[in-house]
Amino acid sequence: MNAAGPTLFDWARRAARPVFYLGNNRVSQLGVVLTTASAITLLTFYTTEFFGVHPGPYVGIITYLILPGVFVLGLLIIPAGIARKLRRERRAGQLPPTYPQINLADVRLRETIYFVIVMSGLNLALFLTATYRGVHYMDSTQFCGLPCHSVMEPEYTAYQNSPHARVACIECHIGPGAPWFVRSKLSGAYQVLSVNLNLYSRPIPTPIEDLRPSRETCEQCHWPLKFHGDKIVVRPHFAEDEPNTKTYTVLSLHTGGIDPLTRQPVGNHGVHLMPAAQIDYYAADHARQQILYVRYRKADGQVVEFVAGDAGKPLEELRAQPLRQMDCMDCHNRPTHTFELPGPALDRALNAGRIEPALPFAKKQGLELLQLSYASQAEAASQLRTRWRDFYRQQHPALFNSHRQAIEQGADALVDIYSRNVFPQMNIFWSTYPNNLGHDPAPGCFRCHDGAHSTPDGSRTIPNDCSTCHALLAFEEPEPDILKTLRGE
Ligand code: HEC
Ligand code: HEC
Ligand code: HEC
Ligand code: HEC
Ligand code: HEC
Structure with missing residues (x-):
């Protein structure tokens, strides 16, 4: 011993x-x-x-x-x-x-x-x-998405139907490392409190003030220099007439990147993701929709400043404002909480046959009903069904009897579209959350590329030529040749 x-x-x-x-x-x-x-x-x-x-x-x-x-x-x-x-x-x-x-x-x-x-x-x-x-x-998606049900329901619902449905909330909202971990737990504790004391705002404001830079989240999975080349997008569109006339818009998006051979920036990712280059901007509003000043530091160190035509403030004052460094989220602000608008959502449902395109005025009627205001999702569900049925019963009685099943299925699709995108209890209606990837209906790229952001001497303007970002191969054409080519006909 x-x-x-x-x-x-x-x-x-x-x-x-x-x-x-x-x-x-x-x-x-x-x-x-x-x-x-x-x-x-x-x-x-x-x-x-x-x-x-x-x-x-x-x-x-x-x-x-x-x-x-x-x-x-x-x-x-x-x-x-x-x-x-x-x-x-x-x-x-x-x-x-x-x-x-x-x-x-x-x-x-x-x-x-x-x-x-x-x-x-x-x-x-x-x-x-x-x-x-x-x-x-x-850290689980379940915890982030479900217990505070009504608060997170909109984001959780949109997330479940997105390309990132299998990516955990924390991968984008917290990312790796101890300091952010602690920060997130503190903020999480406050959030649980604010839900229980009913202190949270409806809707939850966007953008998130102190979201972690995409370098430390998105870029853990996505390599920013990846060269994407062009991406062809075919968008079916249905008119608001009796036969729901179908047309197509075909775009070739110049997504680009950094050309692996020449190391030169190409297309939409191009200068925006060029290593060593940096774009900072000042927005007048919290939602970052009115961009008044842009500072572009090129890869060779040269700095170019652009000022909005209607900025209404002297350059010195704009320069002194707090600037935000542009990253993935300034274009891809809805990579996973992608709320749809009623028009495109109906186009998708009609195209997939979930709403039968043979139902007269289906698009027009769907648009009208979806945009009415309802007190809750439950009320919307019952009203949408009743009004949709009533429309066909009163206006097209013969069809109402012969196409009963298609009409019911259409009602289901309407309710589905509404409940994925509108959350009255959180004050979320169509386009509460603007999507910055594009330029319709939110200004998106045109917050800078509107042809009115120029250098102070007016010699250079952020380009807004329609072919800068994409080639518009067809615009709402019934049978565009390009589509036949793509189909190999
Ligand atoms: C692929 C990355 C990604 C994932 C995964 C993700 N989010 Fe988000 N989230 C974002 C981005 C980007 C924003 C918008 C940030 C901005 O504009 O500042 C956002 C915004 C939000 C907002 C603020 C309101 C809004 O819609 O702008 C909430 C709440 C939210 N997310 C909750 C969640 C929850 C809950 C999950 C998991 C179920 C989740 N997020 C998963 C990227 C993600
Ligand atoms: C944990 C890994 C991961 C993280 C973090 C992540 N992504 Fe993704 N992302 C993916 C995967 C995997 C896909 C491909 C999904 C597919 O095609 O099914 C994808 C797809 C995409 C797409 C293409 C979407 C489409 O319509 O096909 C975009 C854009 C994108 N991500 C942007 C972002 C942005 C912006 C962030 C940060 C806010 C982010 N991602 C964070 C894994 C991730
Ligand atoms: C200047 C705006 C802008 C910025 C900044 C930006 N992107 Fe994109 N990105 C686009 C556009 C436009 C597209 C094509 C849109 C589409 O696919 O609908 C795209 C497409 C993509 C795709 C899909 C490519 C494909 O071929 O399907 C991925 C993935 C992606 N971006 C990831 C990222 C990541 C990660 C970052 C940050 C490192 C980033 N983007 C920054 C504008 C941008
Ligand atoms: C915060 C301002 C800002 C936003 C928002 C923005 N850009 Fe840019 N973009 C710039 C600046 C600055 C340049 C460099 C212009 C120059 O070289 O004179 C640029 C350059 C480009 C170029 C290269 C143009 C060329 O011919 O050299 C493309 C393509 C482009 N952006 C696409 C997009 C797309 C697509 C979006 C939206 C998804 C977008 N940008 C959003 C500021 C912005
Ligand atoms: C700064 C880049 C940029 C410029 C300049 C630009 N666009 Fe676009 N545009 C985009 C992006 C990005 C999308 C894709 C949005 C999406 O995926 O839905 C788009 C989508 C479109 C669409 C398809 C909308 C749909 O039905 O889905 C049309 C049409 C269009 N643009 C027309 C134009 C016209 C006309 C001009 C010239 C006045 C123009 N664009 C200039 C970036 C740009």
């Missing part, structure tokens, strides 16, 4: 005496009860989970956040009770001059000590597991 062994043991025995004496109080006992009860419940949950029973998002709040909280509270109450008793007895002069001996020959006491040691080990393991799982749970 080690020579230090007995001394260390003696010391431990002496040190444990006040704990045993002072631990004998109501508060500490309550702590033990809380800890034990929550520990047993937690273990039960973990066991059921081990056998494949997974809690829903709401049960998740209890198992991952509340129970561990009670557990930790219990652990904290134990020393608090000890401190309280110490203070009281000292003040009253009741503290014994020496604490009672711990007699290890006493079997009951020995058993108690073993029990405390085993439980402490178990508690530590449980505490670490619960912390790990709690943190993990708070």
Whole structure:
């Protein structure tokens, strides 16, 4: 046996005496009860989970956040009770001059000590597991999207129908690294509070003030220098006439990038993603829709400034404003919370046959109904169905009987479009959240490329020629030749 062994043991025995004496109080006992009860419940949950029973998002709040909280509270109450008793007895002069001996020959006491040691080990393991799982749970898409249902529903709904439906919320909203992790947990705690106290704004304002720069989020997955070349986009369009006349718009978007051979910028990504080049701007409004001043530092270091024609402020004053450095999010501000507008949404539904194009005036009627104002999604659902049916019953009675199923299916599609895009409880209506990728109906690219942002001497203007960003190969044509070519006809 080690020579230090007995001394260390003696010391431990002496040190444990006040704990045993002072631990004998109501508060500490309550702590033990809380800890034990929550520990047993937690273990039960973990066991059921081990056998494949997974809690829903709401049960998740209890198992991952509340129970561990009670557990930790219990652990904290134990020393608090000890401190309280110490203070009281000292003040009253009741503290014994020496604490009672711990007699290890006493079997009951020995058993108690073993029990405390085993439980402490178990508690530590449980505490670490619960912390790990709690943190993990708070990072889950389920936690971000579901518990604060009405608040996050719009973003969550749009997200589920987007190219990023399998990318976790935190990948874009938090990203890697400890400081952002801590920041996000603090802000998350505030958000839970604000939801419970009903303090949050409706709609949640966009853009997010301190969103992490895309270099540290999007670019963890997307290589900014990737060369995309051109992208052909075919957009079917249905007119608001009786036969819902179908036409096509065909665009060749010059997405481009950095040409891998010449290292020169090409197309829409081109100068915007050129390494060493940088574009900063000043917007007059919070939504960043009115851009008054743009500073373009080229890759060779030359700086060019552009001022909006109607800026109404001297250059010196504009320069002194806080500037925002342009990144992916200034164009792709809706990469995943992509809310549709009623026109394009109806075009998509008609094109897919979810709304039967043979129903007369389907587009016109759909547009009118979708744009009425309803108090809630539930009211919208019932009103949309009734009015849609009434329209065909009254205006086209023969068809109403012969195409009953198509009419019902069309009503389903309308309700679906509405409930994915309009959230009256959050004050989100059509185009509450502008999409900056394009120029209709939000100004998007035209916030700078409107032909009216020029250098102070007027010698250079941010280009807005229609062929700068895309080739318009067909515009609302019934059977464009380019489409036949693309189909190989
Ligand atoms: C692909 C990246 C990405 C993912 C994944 C993502 N978001 Fe977003 N989110 C964004 C961007 C970009 C914005 C707009 C930021 C801006 O313009 O400042 C945004 C904005 C928001 C907003 C502010 C309101 C708005 O619509 O502008 C909320 C709330 C939000 N996201 C919640 C979520 C939730 C909840 C999830 C997971 C279910 C999620 N996000 C997943 C990129 C993402
Ligand atoms: C965790 C990885 C990841 C992150 C982070 C991420 N993306 Fe993506 N993104 C993807 C994947 C994977 C796809 C391809 C999806 C597909 O084609 O099915 C994609 C597709 C896209 C597309 C093409 C969409 C389309 O219509 O086909 C754009 C644009 C895009 N991402 C922009 C962004 C932006 C902007 C951000 C940051 C706000 C971002 N991404 C963050 C993985 C990611
Ligand atoms: C100046 C505006 C602008 C900026 C800044 C920008 N993009 Fe794009 N990006 C576009 C346009 C325009 C398209 C083509 C639109 C479409 O696909 O509908 C596009 C397309 C894409 C695509 C799809 C390409 C394809 O072939 O389908 C991805 C992925 C993408 N961008 C990622 C990014 C990432 C990541 C960043 C930041 C590093 C970024 N973009 C910055 C304008 C921009
Ligand atoms: C904040 C202002 C701003 C916004 C918003 C913006 N751009 Fe630009 N863009 C610029 C500046 C500045 C240049 C460089 C102009 C120059 O070289 O004189 C540029 C250059 C370009 C070029 C190269 C033009 C050429 O012929 O050299 C393309 C293409 C382009 N942008 C596409 C887009 C697209 C597409 C969008 C929207 C998705 C967009 N930009 C949004 C500021 C902006
Ligand atoms: C600064 C870049 C830029 C310039 C300049 C520009 N566009 Fe576009 N345009 C875009 C982008 C990006 C989209 C794609 C938006 C999308 O994916 O829906 C687009 C989409 C379109 C569409 C398709 C809309 C639809 O039905 O989906 C039309 C039509 C169009 N542009 C016409 C024009 C015309 C006409 C001009 C000249 C006055 C012009 N554009 C100038 C960037 C530009």
